[in-house]
Amino acid sequence: MLKATGVSAAVAEIERVAARFGATNLPMGQLLLFLAKSVIDHHPKLALDVCLHAQSLENAPIEATLIAGSLQDRLGDRIGSQASMRVIIESDAAEPLQKLRAANLLVRFGDQEVALNAARVAFAAMGRPIEHAATLLYIAQVTADWHLVAELTDQLRAGYNAGLIEQINEAPRTHLLWCDDEALNLKVLNLWSKRNLPDPIRPSPEPEPLTGRRLRIGYLSSDFREHPTARLILGVLRHHDRSQVELFMYCSGWDDGSQLRKDVEQQFENIHSVAALSDEAAADLIRSHQVDVLIELNGPTRAHRMGILRHRPAPVQIDYLGWPGSVGGRVVDYVIGDEHTVPVGAERLYPEKVIRLHPTYQANDHAMFKRAPKPTRKEVSLPEDPSLQILGMFNAINKVHQQVWDTWMQILRDVPNSMLWMLDPGPAARKSIAQAAQKARVPVSRILASPKLPHALHLARIQCCDLMLDPWPYGGHTSTADALFSGVPVLAMEGNNFASRVSAGLLRAAGLDSMVCKTPDAYVSRAVELLHNPAALDAMREQLMEHGQIRSVFDTASRTRQLELAYRVAVDRACQGLPQQHCTLALAAPQNNSSAQLTSVSRARSDVKSERLCNSELVLVASAVRSASKVSKCTNGSEQKIPMVLVCGPWSSGTSAVAGMLANAGLQAPGPYVKVNDPQTSATYEMKAFQGVLRELASEQTLRKLTTPLVALQRLCQFRDEVLSQAISRAPEAPPLMLKHGLASLFLKELCALFEVRLVGVLRPHEDIEATRVRRNWLPGLGQQGAEVLYRALFDHLVNSQTPFHLVRYPELLAAPSAEFDRLMTFCGVSPIDAQRQAALAFVDRPASAQGKK
Template identity: 35%
Template sequence: MSRPVRNSPQQTLQLALELYQKGEFSKAEKLARGLLPGNRSNPSFLQFVAALCSAQSKFKDAVALCQQAVKLAPQSSEAHYNLGAALLGLERHAEALSSLQTSNALQSGQPDTLNNMGLALFYLDRLSEAEAALRQAVARTPHAQAHHNLGLVHQKRERYQEAIASFETALKLGHPDPAVVLHDVGHSLLALDREADAVKYLEASLRHRPRHAETLMRLADAYRILGRIDDTARCCEAGLAVEPSNMVMGALLLHVRRQGADWHDLDKLSRKVIRAVPDGTVSPFSALYMVDDPALQQTCAGRYSSKVAATHVVAPLPRRAPVRRNKIRVGYLSPDFNQHAVSRLTAGLFEQHDRSRFEILAFSYGRDDQSSLGRRVAKAFDRFLDVSDQPPMKLAESIHAHEVDIVVDLAGFTLRSRSAALARRPAPIQVNYLGYPGTMGSSWIDYIIVDRFVVPEGHEQYLTEKPVYMPDCFQVSDSNRQSAPIVRPTRTQCGLPEQAFVLCCFNNTYKLNPPLFDSWMRILKAAPHSVLWLVADTEEAKGRLRREAQGRGVDPDRILFTARVSHAEYLARMSLADLFLDTWPYNAGTTASDALRSNLPVLTCAGRSFVARMAGSLLQALGMPELITASANDYESLAVKLATDPAACGPIRSKLAERLPSAQLFDTARFCRHIETAYETMMQIWVGGEQPRHIDVQTTHQT
């Protein structure tokens, strides 16, 4: 019997090379290692085995082999390059940079070396040097990876347009991992608020790697902003299947399920999200509607703020010396200077500011919706600055460059927030107001505008900011707000029964929850001639709410819905209802103001946190505390009484009608004088060299 012919070392090496070229790295390595005993003094061979190890992410083995090669050939640029590349794989970036710099010194201008140098410098946060190295690489040859890495540098420096251009070039040059590049384009487009474009790239990325959690998360974000609720939920569910502990996705799933009235497993998911609060990954906005717990909300905001600061802040901006000028320069920061609830409340305030004492600037990073309200708001400012193309760090520089004395964040941790800009301390005094009804938990926010109802005695401990107590109500209102048309629609035209007692709630669907809905259904059962009139954004949400009613023994036909209509039509429709049922623990804010202005009584249940006491604050300021309850039982009992006893409801509505014409709650000039007093006090404290402290604004009769 003849023996099998054994390959020569040269033949074995050739076979290993062929396997390497086919991508069969493990087989190639096994063959190559068999040749190691005779090649330990061969630096080229050692580097070949190291390349096989690196191809399998066995970077520790690759580094050991490359270090041997460098000892044998210290003047080999290639050996130092391969060592640097392997060290990059181990994330030993400083050592990698040293090896790559040696390689470049021995043979300068090699594109691969410059690319990896740029990558090491990027990870070391030496961004200017990284950009210089990568620009050299792409200047020497069309290098897809270098263009991609240059895009990453631009992205980290928040130069998103330039980042997109680099990523697109990388794709055109045939980057070997298009999924990564497509994802990064989508990321940059999201940062530019171009969600529809981002969706195209993120969906394309997922076609290459459908189980990539980060891409699923970004796509879910884009869907959410575009209002694609069910798509958002599906994305989050897919992402959680990959990373079950990812509570960034968990919190987003919780929000969109609530927005879509999908309450299955709601308690289980809420508990998971709450357990993740200490990690700093849960958006503080989620905590506002999950539980009525001001301590948990403060913890959530604080941990999240710390993470935001660590992620975004490059360096604090230089502090200005405390100097009083002739006019206090106030900058309002918001994405909502358009047809939005915040502008419907604040437009009159911006107009009413005393220009002999104040200069008023807007830093607008929202979309121009061409609305009459948007035009009115823009006209109200001394300077209206469109900063929509400025990411947080650039925005901070703009605020600082305009020497703003007091910056007022009207968005906080809401959708499209750029509160991270304030982490760089662009203004000496920084204020949280209106848009985010709770503490931001941030060391960089000095004050929060409140009143004695939303933050009762003893609850200031749950604020990281110093409270500024307004004498009437924390919420400003616009005296010149658009009124409902003189001719209002009939109930029949709006699909309402003419003779029923109409209970309504036009709050966003995410504010609804099973215990609240249980309460509403008990009210409907006890008031058989009543109906419940709601707003929901999708047919799926409407169907779910009707099924929830039916499951609680209530005829689903008693659950009625209004469409999203213009603001004037919305106000007109609201006046057709008999009683507004507030949500808890997340109360109505602007919607409660709208209802009261429409002579529609608002019944609320006040809780413990700021957000759970907003409607109560409005009612207290209006002199109608009888509509504020303190428990679900009291809330239900009063609702049933008002819905079944005309003698109880009629006087309430008459009292509201009597109070509206002279209500201090809706006196914009009065509120303006009060908040200007607060701003002047903040300035006195700063100019005097004091630390921020609580401010109690006294009532003034000046108008």
């Protein structure tokens, strides 16, 4: 058995094994290739290193380049992967199957025509074998070659009917794009699971009772980056009750440096990369953290690391959000859906138990943001004719097939003053679409393709759509939520599996049942009816913008409370030795506008209004959680405000020293805290959640506000009610809350409206601030430039308000910390004990060299 963990050790080990078995005559390249294939699933980083080493050898096998390219894509090196695939396509030494597999990756990088042509030739050279038809099918779907799609799906359908499922070996994702026979879907998925996820290797760790401690939740994904899954799960991460749960991030992908990645990381107390670890090592890491429940966010997608779950690192393992429906059940206990995506009776097909949320399983982060102003048509490159009606379609082109396209072309023919607006599908797909439009007697000029935009700009531009068209059988998920949030009605077909029911479920949850169709004919009729009646569309838009029911679709606070309750119930049952059970959550009507929280089942049964077994299903009816969109508390002047000491000042001005002094003196300083890569700053005492809110409201780069005062007030109110209220004590004798962040100076008016603020301003010479910024290699806005803006905002507020304030001159604090400490304690109204005083002074009593660099 191979014990090596690095490529050098692996090479030495395989040489030893080869010598032992008399196989020294075999080329080292072939031996390394065998090694790479043996570890590719459970240790992808080692497999890649081995393949790259094999490529450096004389007479290197071409297969090493193919495997290396696949792993480069999986681990985030898209440029390297694309180059590797091109080598395969252009190589005379590559076999047809190798070229077909290379084309399957190359098409993802935009080389559509090269990939399609190479794949066609390779598939024909192989004799069109059914076991590789699905590989070519994916390429045909991405390039919108719907004639080829029809040929291949007919071949696959005939194979399934003939009982050739094991020979076909179709990827679950490709299968869902054309087939919504849920029974067949699950057979395909179960076969994939059997081949890729053999029986669990280890038993689950013993669950620990939850009484008196926080629930430890781990989230595992390769998509903690600019990706729809990250965008959806961010809402849950923001709303987790940190007094009740501890969060662990396990990233099996890569850090793309995006703002979304940074936003996700800010929500976790514990961040770990498992991309370079083997499945076993990653599982050991997770197990060492004593995680109670592990949430897998990929499902059977190409970058998954579900092999980690074979080692059962957590007592409860759940699949959520990244994959629609069952994942085969072998390594997962539960999957999460709702009453629409998994209707009553459908759960009998699932090997896992199903947790149903209400009113939709989908979580998202939309409610955290204000809708952007609607741009003009000219600004988004649309025709300016006001009589022209815009039909939007912003799903990936591989979700579209001939029947869907024919249906849309029928709508365009029946409504002459309309056009179809879609994402640019790529060069080969554009040619296919143009030919399909001409064949359908629709001028190509009535179809407009636009490039992908950053998410905020995308949400703004789609407001220009009159109606959004959803494909089938694999309909929109994130794209449907985007449209509804932007106030655009969506027309959808309801299918027969999870993936084909998501759009319909979101529409029904939003009260738009009339937008759900059962047949293509009904779809055309409904679209034409609406487009001939603009008033009806306007009424729907108004409903989406104003009606309370749509807010429940985006009420991620409620969804998160449901998830936390479901997690706790699952762990509680495991602790009691009870079997897993289907679980449906519903919300009882709120009592007197209360915002009762869902807490540990083991300690707070009062939050669960009823818990019963019904047809072998656990039914939980939980207290309603106040919708995140309600802001009535923000304007309630009679409500007693939370006392808060707010530490203000630019970055590098000494605010961390002052905040640390106050926290050590006993003020409430809730975490987790932001960390900085500076040995001179041992702790910032800057609450991550507070930083996250302020970053939504203003830019750290430009120091400009990104929203209106009202929206800022509402968002800070939401932070107060949903985060701080759970993180601090409100007892009369409790010390005041302490918060700090550079951007707080821009929102002093709003903060003072919500809290009983005592303002501590930290002053430091601009040249010292700039010197620290340079040493830290931070952006210009975090030095002297930022200091000028933030000090101006601070003093403008002090001059024009009655807010109590105290100014701390950082050089004087370092020179005489004891005197400044006494003044601060008097201002804050706090009387620390001797131990607290000593800890506070010790925090700022540093060597002179460190003080000068602070």
